[in-house]
Amino acid sequence: MAEVHVIGQILGATGFSESSLFxxxxxxxxxxxxLLSGVREGQTQVDTPQVGDMAYWSHPIDLHFATKGLQGWPxxxxxVWSQDSFGRCQLAGxxxxxxxxxxxxxxxxxxxxxxxxxxxxxxxxxxVGGGPQLLHGDAIYSGADRxxxxxxxxxxxxxxxxxxxxxxxxxxxxx
Amino acid sequence: xxxxxxxTDTGEAVYRSRDPVRNLRLRVHLQRITSSNFLHYQPAAQxxxxxxxxxxxxxxxxxxxxxxxxxxxxxxxxxxQEKLFSQFEVDLYQNEAACQSPLDHQYRQxxxxxxxxxxxxxxxxxxxxxxxxxxxxxEHCQKMTTAASEVPSFLVERxxxxxxxxxxxRGMEGGILKSRIVTWEPSxxxxxxxxxxxxxxxxxxxxxxxxxxxKLGYKKYEHVLCTLKVDSNxxxxxxxxxxxxxxxYRIETEGEKQELWKYxxxxxxSLAQPxxxxxxxxxxxxxxxxxxxxxxxxxxxxxxxxxxxxxxLFVNGEVDWSSPAFQQLSGITQTCVTKSLGxxxxxxxxxxxxxxxxxxxxxxxxxALPEWPVLxxxxxxxxxxxxxxxxxxxxxxxxxxxxxxxxxxxxxRPMELGTVAELRRxxxxxxxxLEDISYVRIPGTFKGERLSRFGLRTxxxxxVTFRLHCLQQSRAFMESSxxxxxxxxxxxxxxxxxxQSSIHSVLEAFRRARRRMQEARxxxxxxxxxxxxxxxxxxxxxxPSVQEDKPSxx
Numbered sequence: 230m231a232e233v234h235v236i237g238q239i240l241g242a243t244g245f246s247e248s249s250l251f252x253x254x255x256x257x258x259x260x261x262x263x264l265l266s267g268v269r270e271g272q273t274q275v276d277t278p279q280v281g282d283m284a285y286w287s288h289p290i291d292l293h294f295a296t297k298g299l300q301g302w303p304x305x306x307x308x309v310w311s312q313d314s315f316g317r318c319q320l321a322g323x324x325x326x327x328x329x330x331x332x333x334x335x336x337x338x339x340x341x342x343x344x345x346x347x348x349x350x351x352x353x354x355x356x357v358g359g360g361p362q363l364l365h366g367d368a369i370y371s372g373a374d375r376x377x378x379x380x381x382x383x384x385x386x387x388x389x390x391x392x393x394x395x396x397x398x399x400x401x402x403x404x
Numbered sequence: 405x406x407x408x409x410x411x412t413d414t415g416e417a418v419y420r421s422r423d424p425v426r427n428l429r430l431r432v433h434l435q436r437i438t439s440s441n442f443l444h445y446q447p448a449a450q451x452x453x454x455x456x457x458x459x460x461x462x463x464x465x466x467x468x469x470x471x472x473x474x475x476x477x478x479x480x481x482x483x484x485q486e487k488l489f490s491q492f493e494v495d496l497y498q499n500e501a502a503c504q505s506p507l508d509h510q511y512r513q514x515x516x517x518x519x520x521x522x523x524x525x526x527x528x529x530x531x532x533x534x535x536x537x538x539x540x541x542x543e544h545c546q547k548m549t550t551a552a553s554e555v556p557s558f559l560v561e562r563x564x565x566x567x568x569x570x571x572x573x574r575g576m577e578g579g580i581l582k583s584r585i586v587t588w589e590p591s592x593x594x595x596x597x598x599x600x601x602x603x604x605x606x607x608x609x610x611x612x613x614x615x616x617x618x619k620l621g622y623k624k625y626e627h628v629l630c631t632l633k634v635d636s637n638x639x640x641x642x643x644x645x646x647x648x649x650x651x652x653y654r655i656e657t658e659g660e661k662q663e664l665w666k667y668x669x670x671x672x673x674s675l676a677q678p679x680x681x682x683x684x685x686x687x688x689x690x691x692x693x694x695x696x697x698x699x700x701x702x703x704x705x706x707x708x709x710x711x712x713x714x715x716x717l718f719v720n721g722e723v724d725w726s727s728p729a730f731q732q733l734s735g736i737t738q739t740c741v742t743k744s745l746g747x748x749x750x751x752x753x754x755x756x757x758x759x760x761x762x763x764x765x766x767x768x769x770x771x772a773l774p775e776w777p778v779l780x781x782x783x784x785x786x787x788x789x790x791x792x793x794x795x796x797x798x799x800x801x802x803x804x805x806x807x808x809x810x811x812x813x814x815x816x817r818p819m820e821l822g823t824v825a826e827l828r829r830x831x832x833x834x835x836x837x838l839e840d841i842s843y844v845r846i847p848g849t850f851k852g853e854r855l856s857r858f859g860l861r862t863x864x865x866x867x868v869t870f871r872l873h874c875l876q877q878s879r880a881f882m883e884s885s886x887x888x889x890x891x892x893x894x895x896x897x898x899x900x901x902x903x904q905s906s907i908h909s910v911l912e913a914f915r916r917a918r919r920r921m922q923e924a925r926x927x928x929x930x931x932x933x934x935x936x937x938x939x940x941x942x943x944x945x946x947x948p949s950v951q952e953d954k955p956s957x958x
């Protein structure tokens with residue numbers, strides 16, 4: 230069996246119209262993958278940028294997977310939310326990226342999108358807050374029913390991931 | 405005999421040790437060099453050359469009174485936090501009224517015991533341990549510069565607090581409170597804990613009382629020989645460093661009589677026995693080995709393999725912008741409203757797709773290069789009034805090298821001549837579409853040598869960005885890489901012997917041949933003589949017999 234180490238951080242996010250952002254992240258893998266150590270999901274702190282546009286989280290990611298096959302390569306899915314002064318949380322965007330498959334350090338920019346409602350809902354969202362959210366979170370990382378969605382682009386989440394692969398060459402995989 | 409050159413380097417040295425610090429032992433050797441009665445010491449710049457042999461200057465015993473040898477020279481072995489009393493302390497603590505703290509009383513008891521058993525074994529060299537008042541005062545009042553107005557700063561006060569607190573509560577490490585992450589109103593104690601460095605540190609000073617003979621026990625003659633600091637992580641700081649091969653350190657006392665003393669510091673801690681070290685190593689190796697086995701057992705040894713002779717291409721990707729076609733080889737993204745990013749309008753899809761293709765290498769024909777798979781994309785727009793338009797077509801060949809790739813595909817859309825078609829497209833929607841998307845590259849139905857797209861009008865539209873991670877798997881890689889490794893190791897093994905063995909074998913063969921030839925020659929005259937002498941009629945027949953012999957010999 231081969232092993233994959235993912236060590237990195239969620240740096241922060243830019244380009245969102247809201248401030249006071251936090252991020253919920255998770256890793257989804259196929260059936261052949263087993264998580265040996267590390268937490269599979271988490272939530273960052275709420276950050277309000279004082280100067281500039283970027284909200285910084287620097288949230289650590291440290292995972293160790295073992296795998297029997299190449300299918301189901303781990304995917305990282307993100308949900309960016311904003312928290313207002315009353316403590317209410319509002320969705321800012323859903324994002325997704327594959328964990329890279331070549332060893333080394335990778336700087337990833339993960340763009341996000343959020344579902345749009347009718348124009349009434351959009352107006353309400355602008356003034357009062359709220360807005361539609363996905364019923365099932367797995368639509369973020371699977372493409373099956375995406376065509377039913379009507380979305381708007383959100384900001385970008387920046388990640389820095391380092392990848393270590395082990396024993397892949399024993400099974401003839403070049404990465 | 406010439407003295408070694410003085411060591412003027414009194415910088416500190418840092419050592420790390422995993423052994424408990426109580427095994428630390430130092431030997432300090434202190435010796436007076438000059439007697440102020442006879443010699444004015446030359447300035448330090450002219451070391452070594454002007455020092456005249458001391459033997460000629462040893463004062464005759466009568467001139468300055470009887471000087472016992474202990475006064476000139478002293479050597480002591482000191483353990484960690486071993487308290488050696490100075491004359492001053494002995495005098496002080498014998499007086500019960502001077503004892504204030506429990507420590508003072510304890511010292512008094514020890515001193516009385518020592519006095520009863522015959523006096524202490526050290527005279528000039530003594531120590532201040534971590535619990536002595538000296539350590540606190542020294543740290544508080546130590547001057548760094550020559551400025552007369554130097555007073556301890558705010559930070560020094562805080563650090564001194566830390567040290568004093570450390571004595572009461574040793575061994576407490578700062579832990580992370582799990583319950584509350586942010587303290588809104590830090591208490592004084594909390595500030596003291598967190599605003600300054602809090603590593604527990606134990607200090608010990610090795611001192612020397614350099615007063616003139618007979619006048620030991622005055623505080624003003626105390627000099628620091630060596631400062632030892634040990635922290636809880638096993639870091640030992642020695643200032644100045646052990647003398648080792650350097651020359652001894654010197655101290656020049658000030659005052660009316662300038663005396664010169666030299667001292668050396670050596671590390672005489674007993675080394676761990678090699679058996680103990682080995683045992684320690686074995687324990688560590690065991691522990692790590694077991695941990696490794698445990699991890700290995702979690703991992704297992706299976707892996708999915710390809711069919712022999714096949715190359716499997718595995719692509720993970722995301723899309724900003726658009727859609728491929730259907731089933732697993734295709735997908736449709738969501739509809740996304742664009743937003744302005746700088747000068748462009750962008751739409752973020754982040755559409756995940758995973759794609760796997762196998763290439764079977766059937767015939768060995770070298771001229772047929774494998775055609776790498778192609779990714780087609782088609783961008784469409786659908787708006788509020790249900791106007792459906794084609795925005796662009798594009799295609800890109802998947803990269804042939806494994807790794808991460810970011811590809812940008814420029815797209816174009818077919819255009820019709822005339823304004824009517826454009827107006828219709830704008831107001832109602834609907835435009836020319838391609839029937840076969842593979843037309844973008846090479847149509848599937850194309851047979852021939854030259855592809856002509858003459859007559860197709862297009863307009864350039866935007867671009868689509870793909871981010872792909874490619875992996876390639878094949879048995880051939882496995883074999884070739886392992887073969888390479890195996891070959892390399894075999895060659896390495898053979899390299900040294902190949903030449904020698906060939907020469908050796910040649911020599912062996914030569915020797916064997918020579919031996920056989922000699923044997924044959926020995927037999928030959930017998931064969932020739934014998935039969936030819938005995939059988940004269942068979943003199944015609946010596947050849948066959950000789951010929952018979954020859955093959956058997958060779």
